[in-house]
Every structure is written in structure tokens, then in C-alpha cells.
Amino acid sequence: KKVLHIVGARPNFMKVAPIHKVIAARGQLSQVLVHTGQHYDVKMSDVFFTDLGMPAPDIHLGIGSGSHAEQTARVMLELEKVFLSEKPDLVSVVGDVNSTLAAALVASKMGILISHVEAGLRSFDNRMPEEINRIVTDRIADLLLTPSPDADINLQKEGAAPSRIHFVGNVMIDSLLASKARADTLSTLADLGLTPRGYGVCTLHRASNVDDTKVLGGLISALAHVSTRLPIVFPVHPRTRKMLADKGLGSLLEKAPGLRLVEPMGYLEFLALTSQAKLILTDSGGLQEESTALGVPCLTLRENTERPITVEQGTNLVVGVDPVRIREAAVEILDGQGKKGRVPDLWDGRAAERIADLYARVLGVSTGALRA
Numbered sequence: 001k002k003v004l005h006i007v008g009a010r011p012n013f014m015k016v017a018p019i020h021k022v023i024a025a026r027g028q029l030s031q032v033l034v035h036t037g038q039h040y041d042v043k044m045s046d047v048f049f050t051d052l053g054m055p056a057p058d059i060h061l062g063i064g065s066g067s068h069a070e071q072t073a074r075v076m077l078e079l080e081k082v083f084l085s086e087k088p089d090l091v092s093v094v095g096d097v098n099s100t101l102a103a104a105l106v107a108s109k110m111g112i113l114i115s116h117v118e119a120g121l122r123s124f125d126n127r128m129p130e131e132i133n134r135i136v137t138d139r140i141a142d143l144l145l146t147p148s149p150d151a152d153i154n155l156q157k158e159g160a161a162p163s164r165i166h167f168v169g170n171v172m173i174d175s176l177l178a179s180k181a182r183a184d185t186l187s188t189l190a191d192l193g194l195t196p197r198g199y200g201v202c203t204l205h206r207a208s209n210v211d212d213t214k215v216l217g218g219l220i221s222a223l224a225h226v227s228t229r230l231p232i233v234f235p236v237h238p239r240t241r242k243m244l245a246d247k248g249l250g251s252l253l254e255k256a257p258g259l260r261l262v263e264p265m266g267y268l269e270f271l272a273l274t275s276q277a278k279l280i281l282t283d284s285g286g287l288q289e290e291s292t293a294l295g296v297p298c299l300t301l302r303e304n305t306e307r308p309i310t311v312e313q314g315t316n317l318v319v320g321v322d323p324v325r326i327r328e329a330a331v332e333i334l335d336g337q338g339k340k341g342r343v344p345d346l347w348d349g350r351a352a353e354r355i356a357d358l359y360a361r362v363l364g365v366s367t368g369a370l371r372a
């Protein structure tokens with residue numbers, strides 16, 4: 001039996017790597033790894049394969065950037081050919097990017113079993129393209145693999161049959177736990193002249209934050225303010241770099257020497273940075289989860305989150321995009337009031353094992369080698 005994995009964008013790689021690895025080690029199922037090419041820069045893609053010990057993709061579609069419709073449609077056109085020739089028994093998609101939705105749509109029309117890893121997350125904000133991708137993918141996927149109980153509840157409320165829902169835990173944390181020791185050996189901090197807990201980390205790339213001049217300007221001014229007390233390292237996503245230049249925000253940045261813009265980092269390098277940070281400011285979904293797993297205080301620069309467990313149990317606070325509110329929340333953390341949290345259940349480094357168990361069971365493969 002054959003499992004076909006789809007990866008497309010940066011946040012997909014650390015979710016698929018552990019699943020691919022466990023299935024390969026067990027040797028019960030054959031696998032095909034397809035990269036859509038939604039992300040294509042070396043720093044947004046290639047370095048993750050090396051850092052995560054993931055083999056090069058078996059098939060690369062080279063889709064690249066485009067409008068939502070263009071990107072999704074191009075992935076669909078190419079994937080239909082791949083599914084026809086590869087004849088997978090199960091298509092495994094992760095997360096909420098355009099490649100996830102495109103693959104699920106194609107597989108559903110071809111009658112191929114679909115598994116969605118990271119199902120059930122909802123921001124309840126339909127202006128987010130990712131929310132549309134999540135809702136539609138979950139509606140048509142056969143197996144809904146959830147990272148947290150809130151996701152199970154969302155899916156049940158939407159009418160998904162309980163037999164489709166499987167709480168497997170957070171597979172992204174498998175990669176984090178497996179990589180932490182290696183990240184700890186890197187000289188990332190020293191290279192940047194930083195000391196443990198002596199700096200903050202920021203990432204921004206959400207369309208709602210970076211495409212609007214006023215919002216982006218406000219965020220940069222808040223970061224600039226915080227950076228007078230604590231240096232902030234800001235690895236800049238290509239989309240954000242383009243917007244900073246287009247919107248003429250360079251002068252704001254020049255006046256903030258504590259805000260240090262750097263190139264996007266590899267997985268291990270970035271983990272070395274985040275794990276020792278005093279504070280993380282982000283609009284990324286994955287980073288909200290990673291900061292909770294690492295016990296580092298996180299401020300989410302958005303009005304909502306599809307990952308409420310990081311707020312209820314973890315170190316995350318959703319503070320929105322108002323510069324004053326961001327500054328106040330950051331100052332509280334710097335003054336020692338950082339939120340403490342716990343690591344949610346089944347964010348234990350073994351989600352990929354549970355996923356591999358499930359795929360073997362569903363595909364009717366001998367369970368002899370599986371855990372009891």
C-alpha cells in the first residue's frame with residue numbers, strides 16, 4: 001500500500017518529516033513525497049530538508065508564487081497527473097496552506113482516501129485564507145487527525161462523524177523534540193552576539209499584517225519601541241521584506257538599531273534562537289505552538305488564534321496589532337511577569353508513531369510490528 005505525502009510551504013516540512021521517517025523505519029508501507037514548490041527559495045525550503053533529515057522529494061512540481069487561484073489551480077493540474085501515475089492508496093496532507101487544499105480537492109474527486117494532519121483548528125475568521133483552506137480540507141478529508149481536544153470539538157460541531165476524528169497530538173513538536181539537542185550545539189547566539197534570555201525574536205508574514213501599510217507600520221514601531229529595552233532578532237519572510245521595501249518603511253527601521261533584521265533561518269538555527277529567547281512576538285501559527293512547547297512567553301500579533309490551547313494552557317497571549325497594547329504586554333514580560341504554561345497532552349514527540357499506526361490500520365497492513 002502506498003502513502004503519498006504533500007509538502008508545499010515552509011510550515012509543512014517539520015510536520016511531514018517525522019511521519020515520513022517513522023513509516024520508512026517500519027517498512028510496512030511505500031511512500032512518495034511530493035513537493036508542490038509553493039515555497040522555492042533555498043532558505044524557505046531546501047535547508048529544511050537537510051535540517052530535518054528528510055529525503056529530497058520524489059516529485060517536485062515547481063509551482064512557485066501566484067495569486068491564490070493561480071497557485072491552487074496550478075497545484076491541482078499537476079497533482080492530478082501525479083495521482084494518476086502514482087496511484088496512492090492514501091494522500092496525507094498537513095496544515096492549512098494553499099497546497100494542502102489543492103491536494104485534498106484533487107484526491108477527493110479521484111476517490112482517494114485523504115488524511116488531514118492538523119485538522120479541526122479554527123480562527124473563526126473567514127478573512128484568513130488559511131481558515132478557508134482548513135474548513136474545506138476538513139470537510140472533504142476522510143481522516144481528521146487533530147493536535148488538541150479543541151479541534152475535536154470544532155469538528156464535531158461542524159458535523160464530522162466521530163469515527164473520522166483521531167486525536168493524535170502535535171506532530172510539529174515531534175520535530176522540535178527530536179532536533180533540540182542538535183540545535184543546542186549550534187553557535188547561533190554567539191554568532192549574533194546574543195546571550196541566553198537576553199533578546200527577543202519576532203516573525204511576521206500574515207497577509208493581514210504585512211500587506212497593509214498602516215498595520216505593518218504600527219507593528220514595526222511597536223517592535224522598535226520594545227527593542228530599546230531588549231534587542232529583537234527579526235528573520236524576515238520574503239513577502240514581508242518586499243512589503244517593507246514597497247511601503248517605504250526603511251527609515252523607521254533605520255531609527256531602531258535594536259531591531260535586527262536578518263535573512264530567514266534554517267530550522268535548527270531558528271530553534272537555537274527561539275529556545276533561548278526571553279520573548280517571542282509573532283503572527284505565525286507554528287511558532288505559537290513551539291513557544292508553548294519550549295516554555296518561552298509568546299505574544300501573538302493577531303486578533304485571534306486557531307490554536308487556543310496555546311493560550312489556555314501554554315505561554316501564549318493574543319494581543320492584536322495595536323502598538324500600545326503590544327508594548328505594554330512586552331514590558332510586562334520584560335519586568336518578569338511572563339506567562340508560565342504547561343505543555344498540552346500528546347505534544348510528546350510521538351504523534352508520528354500514532355499517525356503511522358493509524359495509516360497502517362486503515363490501509364489494512366499487518367499490525368504485527370505496531371505498539372500495543
Ligand code: UD1
Nearest residue numbers: 009010011038039040041044065066097098129130238239
Ligand atoms: C504561505 C501560507 C501561510 C504560511 C506561510 C509560511 C498560504 C495561503 N499561505 O504564506 O499559511 O503561514 O506560507 O511561510 O498558503 N516568496 C518568495 N520565496 C518563496 C516563497 C514565497 O520570495 O520561497 C514570496 C513571493 O513574493 C510570494 C510571497 O512570498 O508571492 C507569498 O508566498 P505564498 O506562498 O503565496 O504565501 P506566504 O505568504 O509564504
